[in-house]
Amino acid sequence: MDEKRRTRILILGGGFAGLYAAIELEKGLARDPGVEVTLVNRENFFLFTPMLHEVAASDLDITHIVNPVRKLLRRVKFFDGVVEYVDLPNRRVGVSHGRERHGHELEYDHLVLALGSVTNFYGLPGLEERALTMKTLGDAVALRNRLISNLEEADFECCPRARAPLLNLVVAGGGFAGVETVAGVNDFLREAVRFYPHLREEMLRVVLVHPGEVILPELGEKLGRYAQKKLAARGVEIRTNTKVESVTEREVSLSDGERITSSTLVWTAGTSPNPLLETLPCRRERGRLCADKFLEVEGWPGVWALGDCASVPDPSTGRPCPPTAQHALRQGKVVARNIEAAVRGRARRPFAFKTLGQLATIGRRTGVANILGVNFSGFVAWWLWRTIYLAKLPRFEKKLRVALDWTLDLLFTKDIVQYMDPPAPTLSHAEGAGRPGAAGMMEEPEAVLS
Numbered sequence: 001m002d003e004k005r006r007t008r009i010l011i012l013g014g015g016f017a018g019l020y021a022a023i024e025l026e027k028g029l030a031r032d033p034g035v036e037v038t039l040v041n042r043e044n045f046f047l048f049t050p051m052l053h054e055v056a057a058s059d060l061d062i063t064h065i066v067n068p069v070r071k072l073l074r075r076v077k078f079f080d081g082v083v084e085y086v087d088l089p090n091r092r093v094g095v096s097h098g099r100e101r102h103g104h105e106l107e108y109d110h111l112v113l114a115l116g117s118v119t120n121f122y123g124l125p126g127l128e129e130r131a132l133t134m135k136t137l138g139d140a141v142a143l144r145n146r147l148i149s150n151l152e153e154a155d156f157e158c159c160p161r162a163r164a165p166l167l168n169l170v171v172a173g174g175g176f177a178g179v180e181t182v183a184g185v186n187d188f189l190r191e192a193v194r195f196y197p198h199l200r201e202e203m204l205r206v207v208l209v210h211p212g213e214v215i216l217p218e219l220g221e222k223l224g225r226y227a228q229k230k231l232a233a234r235g236v237e238i239r240t241n242t243k244v245e246s247v248t249e250r251e252v253s254l255s256d257g258e259r260i261t262s263s264t265l266v267w268t269a270g271t272s273p274n275p276l277l278e279t280l281p282c283r284r285e286r287g288r289l290c291a292d293k294f295l296e297v298e299g300w301p302g303v304w305a306l307g308d309c310a311s312v313p314d315p316s317t318g319r320p321c322p323p324t325a326q327h328a329l330r331q332g333k334v335v336a337r338n339i340e341a342a343v344r345g346r347a348r349r350p351f352a353f354k355t356l357g358q359l360a361t362i363g364r365r366t367g368v369a370n371i372l373g374v375n376f377s378g379f380v381a382w383w384l385w386r387t388i389y390l391a392k393l394p395r396f397e398k399k400l401r402v403a404l405d406w407t408l409d410l411l412f413t414k415d416i417v418q419y420m421d422p423p424a425p426t427l428s429h430a431e432g433a434g435r436p437g438a439a440g441m442m443e444e445p446e447a448v449l450s
């Protein structure tokens with residue numbers, strides 16, 4: 001088949017939206033030798049974000065919540081690279097990869113924009129330089145490492161002034177990511193502190209700062225208040241109607257005037273659509289690309305937008321769909337079918353999906369959930385969370401690994417080993433200095449047998 005005559009479908013972003021579009025195309029259009037489907041993502045894995053807090057809290061091993069894209073896709077080509085620019089008028093995308101970040105230009109007939117969102121610090125002083133975030137696998141590993149290194153340092157720090165910022169943690173944002181993170185790391189710290197002989201649990205301070213009246217507003221007031229009560233009983237201080245205003249090396253300032261002595265702020269209180277979209281000559285709503293009900297970008301036939309980076313009309317509410325994994329993965333499937341319909345000249349299908357429910361874990365085998373309008377709390381909600389998300393995690397191997405981690409968690413305490421990435425120390429001597437017999441080196445034994 002002549003390469004030029006192939007229909008080229010290019011998917012940008014391998015999160016819930018892009019990956020599920022690729023998986024759906026894999027089952028249909030990608031089997032056609034006249035069609036070439038390529039997925040570009042800057043990591044070679046798909047991250048299952050609902051379990052991210054479990055990595056930060058040392059409940060799960062870091063690789064168990066990610067799946068290599070190459071094991072998920074066989075017919076769809078995968079390009080491990082960074083999208084640098086999108087040239088819509090000329091139907092080209094610039095991608096860089098490799099250690100030297102050299103560039104490639106990829107052409108397309110259909111373009112799927114699924115680049116997700118980024119953390120937004122809203123220009124608050126000190127946050128860009130100092131706050132930790134919870135968006136990527138690296139973020140969860142960095143948070144876990146920070147918690148452990150703070151405990152290690154505090155254990156041999158006799159000066160209370162130096163010790164306090166290491167033992168106080170502030171999480172900003174009372175949505176799902178913030179609540180699940182604060183619950184998980186609070187349990188982790190309180191369990192881990194037992195291994196540090198100079199520290200006691202009472203020395204720890206964990207604070208959740210939320211701008212609204214009640215945390216987890218998506219689940220309604222009743223479940224939000226229940227979650228607050230449970231977290232408070234486990235030692236988490238909850239500051240509602242409060243915002244983080246700035247952060248310095250040893251202080252987090254709040255809008256109520258309080259200054260919390262802490263060197264660790266986890267920011268989950270704001271996201272914005274991927275900034276790359278700002279360069280596109282398309283209509284946007286609050287930064288998200290406006291897509292029609294078929295997920296096609298207004299005014300750009302053959303360009304599709306979905307997931308967190310897109311504003312897709314929700315026919316049941318009349319408002320844009322919320323930025324959730326549930327919506328992103330279903331939009332991925334619909335976009336794949338609509339591209340197939342466009343290629344084959346068939347009728348396209350509008351996107352319609354009603355949220356089935358929402359769940360959150362709040363630590364120590366407790367959860368809150370609203371499923372099909374019914375509220376659940378406590379152990380039942382926690383069990384539902386684990387069962388539903390385990391079922392959703394792609395690939396049997398990873399499901400089994402996660403299930404084993406959870407089972408072993410019943411028998412053993414949480415691991416407090418830090419993940420180190422600096423290479424081992426090495427030496428590089430001037431010529432002669434490193435030869436046998438040179439000062440500081442062990443001499444090679446003389447040959448005694450001839």
Ligand SMILES: Cc1cc2nc3c(=O)[nH]c(=O)nc-3n(C[C@H](O)[C@H](O)[C@H](O)COP(=O)(O)OP(=O)(O)OC[C@H]3O[C@@H](n4cnc5c(N)ncnc54)[C@H](O)[C@@H]3O)c2cc1C
Pocket residue numbers: 012013014015016017018040041042043049050051052053081082083084114115116117134135176177274276306307308309323324325326327328359
């Ligand atoms: C901690 C956390 C917990 C969450 N929990 C839930 C939950 O329980 N339930 C739920 O429904 N939703 C949850 N969400 C929200 C959910 O993760 C998002 O709505 C969903 O991931 C959106 O999918 P997406 O494909 O649009 O974006 P993403 O999943 O963010 O995927 C975007 C992809 O694009 C890639 N990318 C971005 N820029 C570039 C570039 N320039 N070059 C190459 N690749 C690029 C990224 O690496 C990423 O792989 C959670 C989110 C977080 C952060």
